[in-house]
């Protein structure tokens with residue numbers, strides 16, 4: 001059975017809701033844990049052989065950031081299929097500096113990428129065998145419409161891979177503790193948090209068949225690298241400090257700071273293990289396939 005995805009007409013649903021402030025923290029996690037390599041492997045091992053067989057491969061990384069996940073996916077894919085001349089890699093991001101960075105990172109690995117903004121992405125109609133949407137749905141106001149829009153860009157047999165922190169991730173519990181601290185206003189009041197089950201539901205509703213894998217990284221941050229005072233600053237002095245800010249979505253406004261501080265310190269104390277803080281970073285890789293058998 002190879003059903004065609006339900007076509008939903010959405011003119012241009014993907015728009016900026018806010019700039020992402022924690023990319024440096026995520027980058028620190030990725031560089032030190034090689035989590036992206038495990039995610040890339042989990043993802044490419046679910047791809048059906050037919051997808052890997054054709055001469056041309058087209059991949060889009062929507063919300064590519066630094067492009068390191070895209071690089072890891074291409075490297076993992078190239079172990080299963082040669083990337084032939086004419087294969088296409090499109091990186092899409094709101095931030096032109098990140099687009100430049102991502103295309104340079106891809107170029108250094110031998111992949112020539114087109115840089116697209118959400119606007120230029122919508123001005124072209126290319127279809128892709130694989131679309132990555134990694135840690136980007138959180139920032140999009142109408143998530144179901146964005147998923148429908150990306151699903152429309154799949155080739156027959158193509159896959160949309162949505163990557164998100166799972167509910168079992170320390171980021172989830174620490175962010176909840178910080179949000180629930182008295183007088184902390186959640187960064188986006190009233191917006192529901194994105195859960196794996198929501199993503200699976202969105203994929204199903206556009207005719208894609210979801211399949212979920214979890215990737216769990218145990219990640220250690222040396223205590224000596226964390227500047228506790230800087231945890232409540234918008235521009236902390238070390239990458240490790242920015243990482244903890246990312247893990248907790250720590251607010252910087254004065255009235256929220258003292259309230260958040262005790263929640264953060266409690267969460268850190270619970271994860272102190274010798275001279276490091278240990279975090280369990282659980283990521284879900286939810287692939288939606290146009291093909292039930294994939």
Ligand SMILES: C[S@@+](CC[C@H](N)C(=O)[O-])C[C@H]1O[C@@H](n2cnc3c(N)ncnc32)[C@H](O)[C@@H]1O
Pocket residue numbers: 014015016017018019020023026062063064065066067068069092093094095098118133134135136139140
């Ligand atoms: C958390 S980063 C994830 C980066 C990368 N996908 C990864 O997993 O490492 C989120 C990225 O999405 C981009 N972004 C946010 N909203 C977007 C939108 N509406 N359209 C395209 N990109 C967006 C941000 O600029 C940022 O680079």
